[in-house]
Amino acid sequence: MPIIKFFDTTLRDGEQSPGVNLNKEEKLQIAKQLERYGMDRIEAGFPASSKGDFEAVQAIAQNIKKSTVLGLARTVKSDIDAVYEAVKDAAKPAIHVFIATSPIHMKYKLKKSPEEVVETAVSMVRYAKEKFNHVEWSAEDATRSDIAFLAEIIEKVIDAGATVINLPDTVGYATPEDYGSMFRYIKENVPNIDKVELSCHCHNDLGLAAANTLSAIQNGVTQVEGAINGIGERAGNVALEEVALALHVRSDYFPYASSLKFDETKRTSDLVSKLTGMYVQANKAIVGRNAFSHESGIHQDGVLKHAETYEIITPALVGVTPNTLFLGKHSGRHAFKDKVNTFGIELTEAELKEAFEQFKQLTDHKKEVTDDDIYAIVMEIKTDSSNIDKYELIQFGVSYDTQDTPSATVVLKAPNGVNVEATEYGSGSVEALYKTINSLIDEEITLTDYQLNSVGGGKDALAEAHVQIKINEQINNGRGTAQDVLQASANALIQAINRYYVQKKATIKQLVHE
Numbered sequence: 001m002p003i004i005k006f007f008d009t010t011l012r013d014g015e016q017s018p019g020v021n022l023n024k025e026e027k028l029q030i031a032k033q034l035e036r037y038g039m040d041r042i043e044a045g046f047p048a049s050s051k052g053d054f055e056a057v058q059a060i061a062q063n064i065k066k067s068t069v070l071g072l073a074r075t076v077k078s079d080i081d082a083v084y085e086a087v088k089d090a091a092k093p094a095i096h097v098f099i100a101t102s103p104i105h106m107k108y109k110l111k112k113s114p115e116e117v118v119e120t121a122v123s124m125v126r127y128a129k130e131k132f133n134h135v136e137w138s139a140e141d142a143t144r145s146d147i148a149f150l151a152e153i154i155e156k157v158i159d160a161g162a163t164v165i166n167l168p169d170t171v172g173y174a175t176p177e178d179y180g181s182m183f184r185y186i187k188e189n190v191p192n193i194d195k196v197e198l199s200c201h202c203h204n205d206l207g208l209a210a211a212n213t214l215s216a217i218q219n220g221v222t223q224v225e226g227a228i229n230g231i232g233e234r235a236g237n238v239a240l241e242e243v244a245l246a247l248h249v250r251s252d253y254f255p256y257a258s259s260l261k262f263d264e265t266k267r268t269s270d271l272v273s274k275l276t277g278m279y280v281q282a283n284k285a286i287v288g289r290n291a292f293s294h295e296s297g298i299h300q301d302g303v304l305k306h307a308e309t310y311e312i313i314t315p316a317l318v319g320v321t322p323n324t325l326f327l328g329k330h331s332g333r334h335a336f337k338d339k340v341n342t343f344g345i346e347l348t349e350a351e352l353k354e355a356f357e358q359f360k361q362l363t364d365h366k367k368e369v370t371d372d373d374i375y376a377i378v379m380e381i382k383t384d385s386s387n388i389d390k391y392e393l394i395q396f397g398v399s400y401d402t403q404d405t406p407s408a409t410v411v412l413k414a415p416n417g418v419n420v421e422a423t424e425y426g427s428g429s430v431e432a433l434y435k436t437i438n439s440l441i442d443e444e445i446t447l448t449d450y451q452l453n454s455v456g457g458g459k460d461a462l463a464e465a466h467v468q469i470k471i472n473e474q475i476n477n478g479r480g481t482a483q484d485v486l487q488a489s490a491n492a493l494i495q496a497i498n499r500y501y502v503q504k505k506a507t508i509k510q511l512v513h514e
């Protein structure tokens, strides 16, 4: 069976989702999970965009062994050099170079004539080829480009050394029929097309990303680009898990194989959702909370009699399995470590100790600690970048009375080791708490997003808060998990504040260096 290669851009295009801002450790954890999922290619970031992204791509390149690791570059020498420096230690390093080919992008954005765009693309692919065997070239906004011009530039970049040609539907404008026919035309009209792999990259502005991707596959594409949970710029990229399952479930129609391990689907989706703060809608295909639930009597009756009456995908196929082993108050270190190992997350001894202590504290309040609870604890420890001096929450109290204005008193340990305390009022408990915490730090915080979710089931489920804050125009995310919603909210805000200070410190260091 022909193979379809899966190219994941969660860490690049996915991270371009408004408000998503992953730190190095978070990107690395996602990359490791993508590798476990069987992803052929991982686009780790855009190294020229920032020092932080450069370092994240570099860390991924140094740690990922099975998947190809790529970085994105404009057709600019310094971008290509940055990708090379970031991924050169990878087991399978590669570069992705792009330039727009549509009249509107060439004229208004690039301010280049079509001839100049051809010249730039060819010379920069040639330059990239001096450093990489694997050179992917993308014609940004391919679907609004003149098709004859597209054929001409593709032939030339192939001659210059490109090994993969990607034709993105950058603004999600295509329909399945015209996206498929674009690839058919290119296959029939570019004489050297057989020397390269053809790739598709669909955005979901009209909700057609999955249909367009499948149409591209039927018209000769052998690489699919997309992001987990469909995150990405504007309405997002195609959700790779949807394409993978469509190919698998409808193999009668799409006779293609892939290297993805379907039973890692749910775990990958959960990790991306938690770390990006982009929660998955309940009715989302494949990974939504309701994707395998049956509500109405007739459906439930059918499923009880024969699951296939209403289920075309078994939950187990995508890694949705009931919790079998519950850990609780009487569980020890070994069982805990065993459980953490099943997540595929490596913890240092110190991290394991901290995670175990938090787990034990939780068992005092919660009868059954679920896999989701433990996963939340472990991920919070693993991705807390701040092994720097930081703000620490020592104690807080909130007073809420329907007849009175809510107030909060908070004690924080400041980075200089001194405890500071304040009391403030707000229109609700969370506002009072957040105003008090803000009064204890030097900067003005604007809360731009606040979300609260429950992790795991039951009335004693953990609360998970996700916040996005703005300090001095810099956006930072924070996550907090706790038994209590206010504790989770406070933890999330303090994590975001600490991340701001980590970045501020890094910028100051960089400036001193320069």
Ligand SMILES: CC(=O)SCCNC(=O)CCNC(=O)[C@H](O)C(C)(C)COP(=O)(O)OP(=O)(O)OC[C@H]1O[C@@H](n2cnc3c(N)ncnc32)[C@H](O)[C@@H]1OP(=O)(O)O
Binding pocket: 013, 016, 046, 048, 049, 050, 073, 074, 075, 076, 098, 099, 100, 109, 110, 111, 140, 170, 233
């Ligand atoms: C379709 C996509 O998803 S493309 C990827 C989008 N991702 C990102 O932009 C995230 C990372 N980007 C960044 O951090 C910044 O935009 C940087 C570092 C790349 C560039 O920053 P700046 O130098 O400040 O430029 P700015 O972003 O304002 O403008 C982009 C410039 O790149 C040019 N440009 C855009 N695409 C390309 C390209 N493929 N090749 C060459 N130049 C390009 C634009 O014409 C513009 O040039 P100009 O300054 O001469 O007008």
Ligand SMILES: CC(C)C(=O)C(=O)O
Binding pocket: 013, 098, 138, 139, 140, 141, 166, 168, 169, 170, 171, 201, 203
């Ligand atoms: C950089 C390119 C491939 C892109 O993301 C797009 O065109 O959507």
Ligand SMILES: [Mg+2]
Binding pocket: 013, 168, 170, 201, 203, 233
């Ligand atoms: Mg894109």
